[in-house]
Amino acid sequence: MDVLAVGTVALDSIETPHGSVDRALGGSAMYITLAARLMAQNVCLVAAVGGDFPSQYVDSLEAAGVDLGGLEIQEDGHTFAWAGKYHDDLNQRDTLYTDLNVLETFNPIIPDHYKTSKIVCLGNLDPSIQIDVLAQMNNPEFVILDTMNYWIHKTPDSLKDVFGKIDCLMINDSEARDLTGEVNLFRAARLIRDMGPKVLVIKKGEHGALLFAGEDIFSVPAFPLEHIRDPTGAGDAFMGGFAGFISGHNNITLDILKQGVVHGSAVASFTVEKFGPDRLLSLKPSDVTGRVEAFYELTSIPSM
C-alpha cells in the first residue's frame, strides 16, 4: 500500500454559522484516506465502527478507492460519535458530546498486506496504541503522527516514546505551544524537534502551515477563501494530501516535503468549502493540481 491511515471513522454532528449536519461520515482515518487517494494509487485504513455504521458510507469510501480491508465492524457496538458547534469566527468550537463507543476498546490489528505500507499516517489516538501500530509495521519509509492536547497532558511519557519512532509530527499551533510551554512557535519547534521528530509541520488554520526540516523552515499560507462552511477534518485532510503526494516519490527530499505541504494545504482548502467529507468526495486530482498552481501565484516573490 502507498498510504495507510490508522485512526477513527466516526459519525459527526456539526453545526457552523452556515448550516449543520447530523451523523455525517467523519473521523481522522476517513479524512486522511479520502485526501490521500487523490494523489496515491493504493490507500487503506484501519479503524473500527459499530453495527450502526450506515452501509452507504462504506459504499462512498469504496467508490472513492479507499481499501477498507482494515475496517473492523463490531456488529453489537456503536460507532464513535462526536458533536460540535463552531463559533462565528470558525476558529473555535465547543464539543457538545463525545461518545467513544467502539473506540473504548479499539485495538488496531494491521492486516498482513498493509504491513509493508510506504507511508503510515497515525491519526490522533492514545499514543500507546500508536506505538502498538508501529510495532506491527514492517519498516515503513515515512511515519506521520498527529496528537492532541488531551494526550499531551494525560500521557506525556508514551507521547515522548512514540515521538522517537516517527519521521514527522503534524500538529496545530496551540498543541505546539501546549507541548512545550513556549509561546514563540519557532522556539517551540526547536524544542519539539529535540524530542525526536526529524520533520515537524505546524498547522495554523487560517494562517497556513510551517514546515521544519533540518535547518530549513518553509511557510505556506492558507488558500484565500471567502466562504468557509465547515472546518472539520481540515487538519486530517492536510495530512492525507501531504502523505498522498510524498508517497509518489522514491526519495523524500526537502523539496518533496515542501511540495507535500502545499498539496496538503490545497486539499485542506477544498475540504472546508462544504460540510463533512462532501467536497473531498467530489474532488478530482486535477482540482488539486489547479489549486497548487494557484498557490504559486499567491506566494511567489517576483525576482528583483
Place this chain on the structure above:
Amino acid sequence: MDVLAVGTVALDSIETPHGSVDRALGGSAMYITLAARLMAQNVCLVAAVGGDFPSQYVDSLEAAGVDLGGLEIQEDGHTFAWAGKYHDDLNQRDTLYTDLNVLETFNPIIPDHYKTSKIVCLGNLDPSIQIDVLAQMNNPEFVILDTMNYWIHKTPDSLKDVFGKIDCLMINDSEARDLTGEVNLFRAARLIRDMGPKVLVIKKGEHGALLFAGEDIFSVPAFPLEHIRDPTGAGDAFMGGFAGFISGHNNITLDILKQGVVHGSAVASFTVEKFGPDRLLSLKPSDVTGRVEAFYELTSIPSM
C-alpha cells in the same frame, strides 16, 4: 523628496516580558522614515514635538539621514507621550497612559519643498488632518494611509472621505474586521476595496501580511524569529520599508508592490528584535537585502 511621512514623533515608555524602556524615541513618522531611508535617498517627516524633546533624538534622526525640516518644535509644549505594557504572548498590549500634549493642536503644515514628494505616508492621525495634508500636496504618485479602530468608530465619515483620496490602505487584521464587520479577511478585503483604496495591505503580525491589488492576492509570512523583544513600531516600519522600496521605481506595478511588501516585512522583522528604534538605527541597506533573500528561501515552492 522620495518619501514624506506625516504622523507622530513621540516619547514611548514600553514594557515587554523582555525588558523596558522609558521615554524612548517613538512615533509613527519616526518609524516610517527610519525604515524608508534604508531604501530611499530623500526621506522627510512632518510632525510636532515639545520643548522637552531630547536633542540627542534629533541628532539620531538627522544622522540616519532623515530630513527634519518638517519637525515643528513647540518650545512651551510637551511631546506626545505613550506608555504601554505587552502581554506575555506579545500579541496584546495595555495602554498605561496616552498624553496627547502637542498632538492636541497638531495642524501639519507641509514645507514647500516637501509638496512634490513622490510617496506620501500618512501615519495614524485624525482622518480630517490626513485630508488636510493631502490638500497641500502637489499630485503625489502614491499615497499610503494607516488608521486605527478609534477613527473607525469615531469619525467613520471622514475616514470614508480620505479613503477616496489614497492609493493604498495599510491596516492590521483586527482593524479590517472592525471596519467591515466581516470576520472573514478576504470578504473584508473586498468590502474595503469597494470603499476606494485600489491597493490594500492587511498586516497580521506574527502571521505576516496580505496584499490585495486588482484581482490579485499576495501572501507573505512574517520572518521566523525566535526572539521578539518589542513589537512597537513594527507596522510603521513595515509601511516605511514598503514606501522606501517602491519610491525607487518609476512604474509601480504589481510586481513592485509585491516586492515592496517583502521589503516592508523584512524591515519590520528587524525592528522587533530590539527595543524602540534601536535596531532600525543600526540597520544597513545590505541587512535588508539579505533578509529579503531569506524570504525567498522561506516561501519558494519548488517547481514540480
